[in-house]
Amino acid sequence: MGMAADTIEQKIDYKEISCQSCGSNLLVEPQMLTAICPYCASPSIIQRPPSENLPTPTFTIGFVVTQDRAIEAVSSWIGRSSVFAKSAFRKAAPELTRGVYLPAYLYNAVANSDYRADIGENYTETETYTTTDSNGKTVTRTRTVVKTEWRSLQGQHCCYILDVVVTASKGVTNEALEAVEPFDLRALRRFTPAMISGWLAEEPSRTQDECFQFAHGEALDKVGSQLKGFMPGDSYRNLQYETDVARESIDLVLFPIWSLAVRYDESKPPLQILVNGQTGRVGGKVPISPVKVSIAVGMVLLILVVGALLFGMAR
Ligand SMILES: [Zn+2]
Structure with a gap:
């Protein structure tokens, strides 16, 4: 200038x-x-x-x-x-x-x-928990969980x-x-x-x-x-x-x-x-024709419906 x-x-x-x-x-x-x-x-x-x-x-x-x-x-x-x-x-x-x-x-x-921000550091911990097993008995098990420490x-x-x-x-x-x-x-x-x-x-x-x-x-x-x-x-x-x-x-x-x-x-x-x-x-920017899009969506739905019917008959 x-x-x-x-x-x-x-x-x-x-x-x-x-x-x-x-x-x-x-x-x-x-x-x-x-x-x-x-x-x-x-x-x-x-x-x-x-x-x-x-x-x-x-x-x-x-x-x-x-x-x-x-x-x-x-x-x-x-x-x-x-x-x-x-x-x-x-x-x-x-x-x-x-x-x-x-x-x-x-x-x-x-x-x-x-x-300024809070920064999270992940660490894993083993914790015990109680659950019911397949026989209906209460059992104690352990699992690993991810925890986050914030500073x-x-x-x-x-x-x-x-x-x-x-x-x-x-x-x-x-x-x-x-x-x-x-x-x-x-x-x-x-x-x-x-x-x-x-x-x-x-x-x-x-x-x-x-x-x-x-x-x-x-x-x-x-x-x-x-x-x-x-x-x-x-x-x-x-x-x-x-x-x-x-x-x-x-x-x-x-x-x-x-x-x-x-x-x-x-x-x-x-x-x-x-x-x-x-x-x-x-x-x-491509202009989209709404009419053509609805026709295409209609076609896809039709194919899905026909496919589902055929699949149903095949079973
Ligand atoms: Zn102009």
């Missing part, structure tokens, strides 16, 4: 457009003006005046996966998807897969935690929270982005406008503050799961901790993403398939 807010448009003549359906803010070169949104396939694209005070990306990762490879990946992903979803994809045209530089924040921090433990734990990626686009949720992660961050390059020339790019449509809060929350969750893995003994209970997050940094990065959006039903949200433009990893 620290650079002028309009750096992204400095050298290239960009048009700024907005999707009124998902809220994404795209930058396009005039010759590649698009009529539908690459994230949600909505045709409600409007041109808007240049936005001000937007953060300039710090880093970017270049596209490695070509459009042909992305189309191939999308096609075979559709081919592999559940039969319930197939009909929803009938309108899908994988050749409409568009490359977009997606804005996301990269968050790093150090977390120091004070924790309290407290201490400090320090860990790095590395490379939490949080979407800055309203067109792509964190869940959708996570489905195509990870990115190899060794390929991060300092952003220059020339790097995204010839591509669709997006300006952050979520505020840095909103993304920061989300990343901070995710960091605390990570600390929680690290602490759970860190607990000694056979079991633990009453784990409590206070975490102080320090040295937080947040950088805006443009990630290479291929996106195919399909509107298969006007009354339903669009289907979105994303491809990681660096690794080719595909992610998307």
Whole structure:
């Protein structure tokens, strides 16, 4: 940061457009003006005046996966998807897969935690008990039981929270982005406008503050799961901790993403398939047709009933 807010448009003549359906803010070169949104396939694209005070990306990762490879990946992903979803994809045209530089924040921090918990250590004991044997007599026997001894433990734990990626686009949720992660961050390059020339790019449509809060929350969750893995003994209970997050940094990065959006039903949200433009990893949520699922469930029940009847007759 620290650079002028309009750096992204400095050298290239960009048009700024907005999707009124998902809220994404795209930058396009005039010759590649698009009529539908690459994230949600909505045709409600409007041109808007240049936005001000937007953060300039710090880093970017270049596209490695070509459009042909992305189309191939999308096609075979559709081919592999559940039969319930197939009909929803009938309108899908994988050749409409568009490359977009997606804005996301990269968050790093150090977390120091004070924790306390009860740690359980298991041990075995032999105990005697009385029972009635097969002749109806009362007898005394022994058995081995596992018991737990609890002791309290407290201490400090320090860990790095590395490379939490949080979407800055309203067109792509964190869940959708996570489905195509990870990115190899060794390929991060300092952003220059020339790097995204010839591509669709997006300006952050979520505020840095909103993304920061989300990343901070995710960091605390990570600390929680690290602490759970860190607990000694056979079991633990009453784990409590206070975490102080320090040295937080947040950088805006443009990630290479291929996106195919399909509107298969006007009354339903669009289907979105994303491809990681660096690794080719595909992610998307498959719509399930309730009618087809009920038919399938019905078939399974029918088979079970017929099977049970046959089994019954065979006996
Ligand atoms: Zn959209």
